[in-house]
Amino acid sequence: MKEWFIKLSISKKLTLIAGLLGVLALFIENTSNKNVIDVNAKEMALSTIRNRDRIDPVILADWLIKENSDFTLVDLRSEKEFSEYNIPTSVNIPIENVLASDLMRNQKILLYGNDDVTSAQAWFILRSSNYKAIYILKGGMNGWKKEILFPTLAVNATSEFEKIKQISLHFGGTPQLASAEQSTTSAAIVKPNLPSLPKLTVPAGGKAVKKKKEGC
Amino acid sequence: MMPYFKFDYFGFDFSLVIAFVIGIGFGFALERGGFGNARILAAQFYFYNMRVLKVMFTAIVTAMLGLFYFSWIGWLDLSLVYIGDTYILPQIIGGLLLGMGFVIGGYCPGTSVVSASTGRTDGMIYLLGIFFGVFVFGEMFPLLEGFYNSTNMGRVTLPEFLGLSHGMIVFLVVAMALGAFAAAEWGEKVLAKKNGRGVE
Numbered sequence: 001m002k003e004w005f006i007k008l009s010i011s012k013k014l015t016l017i018a019g020l021l022g023v024l025a026l027f028i029e030n031t032s033n034k035n036v037i038d039v040n041a042k043e044m045a046l047s048t049i050r051n052r053d054r055i056d057p058v059i060l061a062d063w064l065i066k067e068n069s070d071f072t073l074v075d076l077r078s079e080k081e082f083s084e085y086n087i088p089t090s091v092n093i094p095i096e097n098v099l100a101s102d103l104m105r106n107q108k109i110l111l112y113g114n115d116d117v118t119s120a121q122a123w124f125i126l127r128s129s130n131y132k133a134i135y136i137l138k139g140g141m142n143g144w145k146k147e148i149l150f151p152t153l154a155v156n157a158t159s160e161f162e163k164i165k166q167i168s169l170h171f172g173g174t175p176q177l178a179s180a181e182q183s184t185t186s187a188a189i190v191k192p193n194l195p196s197l198p199k200l201t202v203p204a205g206g207k208a209v210k211k212k213k214e215g216c
Numbered sequence: 217m218m219p220y221f222k223f224d225y226f227g228f229d230f231s232l233v234i235a236f237v238i239g240i241g242f243g244f245a246l247e248r249g250g251f252g253n254a255r256i257l258a259a260q261f262y263f264y265n266m267r268v269l270k271v272m273f274t275a276i277v278t279a280m281l282g283l284f285y286f287s288w289i290g291w292l293d294l295s296l297v298y299i300g301d302t303y304i305l306p307q308i309i310g311g312l313l314l315g316m317g318f319v320i321g322g323y324c325p326g327t328s329v330v331s332a333s334t335g336r337t338d339g340m341i342y343l344l345g346i347f348f349g350v351f352v353f354g355e356m357f358p359l360l361e362g363f364y365n366s367t368n369m370g371r372v373t374l375p376e377f378l379g380l381s382h383g384m385i386v387f388l389v390v391a392m393a394l395g396a397f398a399a400a401e402w403g404e405k406v407l408a409k410k411n412g413r414g415v416e
Binding site: 015018019021022023025026027028130 | 281384
């Protein structure tokens with residue numbers, strides 16, 4: 001280091017360093033643009049191919065029955081739809097608010113919308129913003145209704161079907177017998193008369209995501 | 217990647233331990249900077265001892281350069297750093313109130329704790345005053361709530377508000393700080409002569 005620099009008093013040295021860093025900052029591009037992000041496209045493409053990010057409604061039902069709570073279930077639909085019916089333990093974060101929410105980047109997050117489209121969009125938004133563990137409920141709410149709430153069972157139900165029936169009843173669903181539907185007239189098949197959705201026992205939302213405290 | 221808390225490197229409970237350690241460090245630095253002494257703090261408002269300006273501006277510039285370069289290098293995600301919302305009118309009024317209390321009592325809330333913990337009676341009484349004020353504010357809150365939540369501008373930062381680049385703001389603040397340091401040094405000498413006081 002040059003001799004003149006060593007001779008300076010400590011406060012003058014610090015002043016000089018601060019001044020240099022300040023001038024250098026002028027030439028640095030904007031670092032605060034949070035809306036432009038780097039995406040590892042290949043990694044994301046690979047994880048879609050492998051289908052590892054999709055969870056079957058039956059598996060989710062199993063987790064819920066076992067009260068497995070290492071994941072956060074996120075309902076991406078509108079508040080109105082959410083308040084009509086939601087999967088137990090889910091929290092409502094409409095897709096437009098998903099980045100501004102309190103979700104943590106290391107949290108295991110399971111998304112569902114009405115179908116797979118909304119959740120796939122949210123999956124992309126979150127994955128590209130560095131959220132690590134994002135999963136999609138296969139079929140979304142429609143899949144949940146079809147497989148869990150109103151499953152169609154064969155009349156001569158084997159033990160496997162019996163299990164599905166029990167799961168469905170656990171969530172307040174109404175299993176339907178296949179033969180009954182087949183015997184009805186064609187008009188009924190065009191618009192299947194689905195039984196009403198189970199009533200929400202817990203106030204909408206169940207337990208909210210614990211918000212990390214911040215600020216002073 | 218920072219901020220560690222947001223990336224869940226530790227939970228809420230452990231964050232309190234970290235806050236405690238940082239708080240002790242902060243208090244220690246304030247005390248060593250002479251901020252446990254009401255005379256030094258109040259002198260700032262009469263311009264014959266500019267220590268508060270120098271220390272605070274140094275802290276601001278150090279933290280700003282640190283955050284700016286950390287985020288440039290990629291160690292820190294600035295968009296995740298908490299910034300409170302701006303409520304312009306209530307915050308102006310609150311700032312004026314805090315300033316008045318600062319001149320009258322000789323402390324700001326943080327430094328009063330430093331002063332009290334070093335055994336100064338005025339610091340302890342100031343602390344009691346803070347708790348009394350918090351209590352009164354809490355009891356009056358239903359009356360104040362409308363104003364308290366008024367003129368919300370959301371999350372505003374200087375680069376967005378002024379439409380300048382982040383680096384430009386950093387440069388301007390550093391330039392302002394260095395100018396203020398030079399002016400403070402010069403002012404202290406002039407005023408010390410005029411008032412017949414030494415720089416404490």
